[in-house]
Amino acid sequence: xxQKLVLSCVTKIFNSEDGEMKxxxxxxxxxxxxxxxxxxxxxxxxxxxxxxxxxxxxxxxSGKIILDGExxxxxxxxxxxxxxxxxxxxxxxxxxxxxxGLEILGIERKREVAEEYLNLVxxxxxxxxxxxxxxxxxxxxxxxxxxxxxxxxxLLMDEPFGSLDAQTRNMLQDEILRIWGKTKxxxxxxxxxxxxxxxxxxxxxxxxxxPGRIKKIIDVNMxxxxxxxxxxITEKRNEILDILSVxxxxxxxx
Amino acid sequence: MKMRVxxxxxxxxxxxxxxxxxxLIAFVIDEPGILPRFSMxxxxxxxxxxxxxxxxxxxxxxxxxxxxxxxAAFCVAVPLGxxxxxxxNVFRAIDPIIEILRPIPPLAWIPLAIAxxxxxxxxxxxxxxxxxxxxxxxxxxxGFRDVPKVLVETSKVLGCAESKKQxxxxxxxxxLPSIATGTRVGMGVGWMCVVAAEMFGVSKSGLGYRLxxxxxxxxxxxxxxxxxxxxxxxxxxxxxxxxxxxxxxLFRWKKGIVK
Numbered sequence: 001x002x003q004k005l006v007l008s009c010v011t012k013i014f015n016s017e018d019g020e021m022k023x024x025x026x027x028x029x030x031x032x033x034x035x036x037x038x039x040x041x042x043x044x045x046x047x048x049x050x051x052x053x054x055x056x057x058x059x060x061x062s063g064k065i066i067l068d069g070e071x072x073x074x075x076x077x078x079x080x081x082x083x084x085x086x087x088x089x090x091x092x093x094x095x096x097x098x099x100x101g102l103e104i105l106g107i108e109r110k111r112e113v114a115e116e117y118l119n120l121v122x123x124x125x126x127x128x129x130x131x132x133x134x135x136x137x138x139x140x141x142x143x144x145x146x147x148x149x150x151x152x153x154x155l156l157m158d159e160p161f162g163s164l165d166a167q168t169r170n171m172l173q174d175e176i177l178r179i180w181g182k183t184k185x186x187x188x189x190x191x192x193x194x195x196x197x198x199x200x201x202x203x204x205x206x207x208x209x210x211p212g213r214i215k216k217i218i219d220v221n222m223x224x225x226x227x228x229x230x231x232x233i234t235e236k237r238n239e240i241l242d243i244l245s246v247x248x249x250x251x252x253x254x
Numbered sequence: 255m256k257m258r259v260x261x262x263x264x265x266x267x268x269x270x271x272x273x274x275x276x277x278l279i280a281f282v283i284d285e286p287g288i289l290p291r292f293s294m295x296x297x298x299x300x301x302x303x304x305x306x307x308x309x310x311x312x313x314x315x316x317x318x319x320x321x322x323x324x325x326a327a328f329c330v331a332v333p334l335g336x337x338x339x340x341x342x343n344v345f346r347a348i349d350p351i352i353e354i355l356r357p358i359p360p361l362a363w364i365p366l367a368i369a370x371x372x373x374x375x376x377x378x379x380x381x382x383x384x385x386x387x388x389x390x391x392x393x394x395x396x397g398f399r400d401v402p403k404v405l406v407e408t409s410k411v412l413g414c415a416e417s418k419k420q421x422x423x424x425x426x427x428x429x430l431p432s433i434a435t436g437t438r439v440g441m442g443v444g445w446m447c448v449v450a451a452e453m454f455g456v457s458k459s460g461l462g463y464r465l466x467x468x469x470x471x472x473x474x475x476x477x478x479x480x481x482x483x484x485x486x487x488x489x490x491x492x493x494x495x496x497x498x499x500x501x502x503x504l505f506r507w508k509k510g511i512v513k
Contacts, residue, residue: 085402089427
């Protein structure tokens with residue numbers, strides 16, 4: 001198989017004042033080139049932590065994360081990240097936000113490249129606006145364009161549509177599929193919505209809580225565009241929901 | 255539209271009432287040694303400005319002292335504030351010293367200012383510096399400490415590997431409005447120190463010097479009040495100028511957040 005990203009026995013322990021907290025335990029996972037992988041789990045299961053480890057913003061307590069044969073030790077434009085909170089730089093216009101990474105890397109044709117990606121997300125008309133003038137959905141599209149502009153090998157998305165309304169959310173799901181199809185990126189997408197995961201992913205990783213472990217990996221294996229009410233999707237949804245309800249029970253029983 | 259015009263000139267009637275009441279009360283008291291009439295004060299402006307030719311050189315001298323203080327305060331407070339705001343350990347190390355020095359009134363520093371800088375414009379600038387320094391410092395490090403983590407992490411993921419780049423591309427632009435606020439507050443405090451800075455005679459002109467060294471307290475209250483009003487008016491102009499330059503040009507992006 002064409003393995004892009006390999007996680008082997010990744011454990012993450014946080015030291016807090018109440019002692020050690022095991023956030024992730026022995027996560028082993030292979031992510032293929034050009035795969036769309038969703039990670040789902042109850043809140044607190046460490047799915048965001050996992051993404052941050054891949055991004056290089058945190059470091060595993062033990063285990064290794066290897067991208068294209070090289071161990072990840074620090075953040076890099078190789079791995080683009082979209083945060084749940086709107087993370088645009090408020091003092092920069094839309095265009096200058098998209099240019100940011102190109103500017104840091106010292107790329108000369110930054111304006112052209114930025115405009116190309118703004119076109120891709122359909123926001124070129126708004127290039128001279130400031131973030132405060134944009135809606136939530138538009139902000140996330142700018143963030144996507146900004147992450148893509150530096151041409152990362154892999155795109156990490158941390159509940160990127162979590163704070164958007166349902167309509168915008170559906171629209172952006174289609175949009176991200178379109179962009180994914182066009183740019184052939186490897187995507188790791190964290191979400192708490194089962195529907196979102198099943199609509200988007202090639203595989204869905206379902207996580208358990210306390211400590212965060214991989215409970216099950218579900219192959220979706222269906223043609224896109226998918227019908228959200230498809231019978232096969234409903235089956236898989238029930239399967240995932242069953243796992244999650246057990247996990248939630250674990251939390252409330254404690 | 256009509257409403258907006260009205261709001262804009264709202265200060266005018268209240269000012270007129272204040273002046274009229276002043277004139278009236280002074281007229282009734284009829285004792286210039288306690289409260290000279292407003293019209294007398296206005297006439298003093300003419301005497302001091304045109305006949306004696308004090309006002310312009312005094313204003314320039316005071317602005318010169320103020321400029322020394324402002325320039326020095328900005329150059330020291332901003333880098334120090336950046337270091338304190340960005341590096342937790344620098345903050346821990348320096349904050350207690352700052353908090354001991356901060357409450358000391360600039361007035362109390364006058365003997366030291368004279369001892370260190372003699373009777374020079376630098377000594378006056380130093381007193382004003384003390385007034386401006388702390389507001390800029392505090393607002394600078396507050397601005398830096400408030401930088402949202404997600405913006406810094408975004409910059410890391412986009413290639414800002416070292417602190418230097420994160421400061422330059424993220425923290426500094428983010429903190430700039432806060433630095434500007436600190437500067438504006440500092441300028442107000444610093445201007446209040448001008449009189450103290452000049453009263454010990456570092457120069458033979460200056461608004462503070464004139465106020466304290468040349469006017470006779472009892473017979474020339476009209477002169478004194480004229481200079482007090484002048485001090486207030488100049489500060490108002492400085493503040494308006496600052497706001498015009500900074501708010502309108504630099505912070506267009508903040509509009510959505512503030513207004």
